[in-house]
Amino acid sequence: MSSDAPSLKQELYAKRETIHPRAVTGLFARLRVTAVLALLGLYYFIPWIQWDERQAILFDLPARKFYIFGLVLWPQDFIYLSGLLIVAALSLFFFTAVAGRLWCGYACPQTVWTEAFMWIERKIEGDRNQRIKLDKAPLRHKKIWTKVLKHSIWILFSLWTGYTFVGYFTPIIELGSKLLTMSTGPWETFWVFFYGFATYGNAGWMREQVCIYMCPYARFQSAMFDRNTLIISYDKERGEPRGHRKRKADPKALGLGSCIDCKLCVQVCPTGIDIRDGLQYQCIGCAACVDVCDQVMEKLDYPKGLVRYTTENAMEHGETKLIRPRVIFYALLLLVIAGLLVFGLVNRSPVGIDIIRDRNVLYRITDEGLVENIYNLKILNKQEHDHEYRVEVSGIDGLQLRLDKLAVVKAGQVAELSAGVLIDPVLMTKPSADISFTVTALEDESITSQSEARFIKPR
Amino acid sequence: MMGTGGSRKKVLIAVTWPSFVCAGIFTALLFAFVDPYVLMDEIGVHADSRLAGYSLAFLYLWLVGIVVAAMALFIMCTPDPGKKEGNQT
Ligand code: SF4
Numbered sequence: 191m192s193s194d195a196p197s198l199k200q201e202l203y204a205k206r207e208t209i210h211p212r213a214v215t216g217l218f219a220r221l222r223v224t225a226v227l228a229l230l231g232l233y234y235f236i237p238w239i240q241w242d243e244r245q246a247i248l249f250d251l252p253a254r255k256f257y258i259f260g261l262v263l264w265p266q267d268f269i270y271l272s273g274l275l276i277v278a279a280l281s282l283f284f285f286t287a288v289a290g291r292l293w294c295g296y297a298c299p300q301t302v303w304t305e306a307f308m309w310i311e312r313k314i315e316g317d318r319n320q321r322i323k324l325d326k327a328p329l330r331h332k333k334i335w336t337k338v339l340k341h342s343i344w345i346l347f348s349l350w351t352g353y354t355f356v357g358y359f360t361p362i363i364e365l366g367s368k369l370l371t372m373s374t375g376p377w378e379t380f381w382v383f384f385y386g387f388a389t390y391g392n393a394g395w396m397r398e399q400v401c402i403y404m405c406p407y408a409r410f411q412s413a414m415f416d417r418n419t420l421i422i423s424y425d426k427e428r429g430e431p432r433g434h435r436k437r438k439a440d441p442k443a444l445g446l447g448s449c450i451d452c453k454l455c456v457q458v459c460p461t462g463i464d465i466r467d468g469l470q471y472q473c474i475g476c477a478a479c480v481d482v483c484d485q486v487m488e489k490l491d492y493p494k495g496l497v498r499y500t501t502e503n504a505m506e507h508g509e510t511k512l513i514r515p516r517v518i519f520y521a522l523l524l525l526v527i528a529g530l531l532v533f534g535l536v537n538r539s540p541v542g543i544d545i546i547r548d549r550n551v552l553y554r555i556t557d558e559g560l561v562e563n564i565y566n567l568k569i570l571n572k573q574e575h576d577h578e579y580r581v582e583v584s585g586i587d588g589l590q591l592r593l594d595k596l597a598v599v600k601a602g603q604v605a606e607l608s609a610g611v612l613i614d615p616v617l618m619t620k621p622s623a624d625i626s627f628t629v630t631a632l633e634d635e636s637i638t639s640q641s642e643a644r645f646i647k648p649r
Numbered sequence: 650m651m652g653t654g655g656s657r658k659k660v661l662i663a664v665t666w667p668s669f670v671c672a673g674i675f676t677a678l679l680f681a682f683v684d685p686y687v688l689m690d691e692i693g694v695h696a697d698s699r700l701a702g703y704s705l706a707f708l709y710l711w712l713v714g715i716v717v718a719a720m721a722l723f724i725m726c727t728p729d730p731g732k733k734e735g736n737q738t
């Protein structure tokens with residue numbers, strides 16, 4: 191343990207150089223921009239979709255229910271939500287095993303917002319060289335204005351992001367009008383600013399450091415990688431020995447490989463690494479180096495793909511196997527859990543019943559000589575309109591039921607009833623037996639649920 | 650005691666970030682089973698909205714996490730007196 195201390199210290203002391211990635215164009219850059227636009231569009235648009243006169247997707251924390259279009263989930267449905275999270279995690283494992291860091295390069299919120307922030311930065315401060323020059327320039331009029339403009343736009347964009355985020359948890363239209371009239375609650379305001387600040391900090395300032403120092407996924411993904419996983423790699427065999435040359439020069443005659451050592455791949459890299467040094471955990475698989483190197487190769491009339499998507503096996507002239515035990519395992523697991531989730535959701539009862547025996551009295555004998563057990567029933571109406579339910583009890587012939595009130599439950603509420611179950615002791619042979627309660631909605635027989643309890647009589 | 654700007658930032662990350670993630674997870678788990686109104690009643694904190702309950706619980710758990718992480722980091726960064734490397738104390 192203690193031997194780690196100095197290295198940890200060194201890690202903590204290392205100073206970060208600001209990275210100014212150069213803008214890139216090309217196939218993968220286009221793909222990334224498409225993904226970024228689609229995901230940002232979804233993020234900002236989804237809370238505004240309406241469904242049945244309410245927000246279609248709303249994790250209504252103040253009311254403790256989650257709406258996903260027609261589906262309403264209650265805290266009691268926590269299991270489905272966990273299921274959903276497990277499915278999401280497994281999908282990530284699956285895609286990682288097959289396609290490496292595809293998620294990081296194209297879909298991770300960190301990448302998506304960083305791209306957006308960098309786009310704003312480029313529009314205001316210019317590309318890499320101009321930004322480097324600006325950073326070195328003394329703090330004069332123009333520099334101050336450029337920086338103020340950039341940060342103001344970043345901050346506005348971040349606040350809008352924070353507002354949208356809170357809009358997933360409390361109705362966004364109401365929140366908007368409250369914000370306009372400055373009448374939001376203290377916590378709503380707090381979270382809008384908190385999330386806004388986090389966006390500004392992570393996408394504006396931290397950037398690749400989030401991937402390198404903060405992302406747990408970046409650390410444990412190596413466990414999902416194997417020799418057949420899609421990675422971005424530099425073809426050492428073809429590229430080395432690297433070196434400058436005249437455009438028309440014949441590399442063979444000069445004893446050179448295809449890499450002209452232009453370092454463009456390093457300049458475009460958002461995490462500031464050199465892909466030619468081999469696979470590194472800092473590489474987020476954004477393919478910016480692939481795009482830029484392909485352009486270099488094109489200019490020189492060399493074949494493309496000196497830096498390319500490949501697998502370790504393919505690099506070593508082996509065969510890439512897509513279907514392999516690891517992939518099959520993840521796929522099966524994913525299929526099973528997703529299947530269970532869908533099955534559970536489809537068969538999820540719109541009414542729930544919970545039974546607790548009265549702890550104070552085991553049983554009592556009524557004036558008519560019947561044995562009575564008392565239960566507390568909790569009926570949960572998971573639907574969006576009120577219901578009256580019929581409660582029945584079964585398990586032993588001759589059971590009678592006495593409720594203290596009608597089983598009427600408002601939409602999305604829980605009603606508590608006290609239920610007395612009675613029986614003539616001669617009808618019961620054993621000292622105790624299992625009984626079951628059934629609740630059924632009066633206007634719809636298909637809305638029904640059952641729960642078991644224990645009935646006890648004196649010996 | 651902490652040196653350059655870069656290092657201070659990394660210490661800040663190590664202390665605040667994992668604790669933030671854990672606080673998020675445990676807040677979600679906690680309130681999947683407990684209504685914040687009920688919880689606040691139990692401990693006698695007055696709050697007029699559930700959002701306040703969620704937020705206070707989250708911030709509290711985060712604070713606990715920060716303290717734990719800071720202590721862990723402090724222990725990790727203390728040089729072993731038995732070793733030659735590191736500061737002589
Ligand atoms: S962009 Fe291509 S040619 Fe240029 S240094 Fe990188 S690998 Fe070599």
Ligand code: SF4
Pocket residue numbers: 422455458459460461462463464465472473474475476477478479480
């Ligand atoms: S090495 Fe290439 S793929 Fe990896 S992060 Fe840098 S530019 Fe993106």
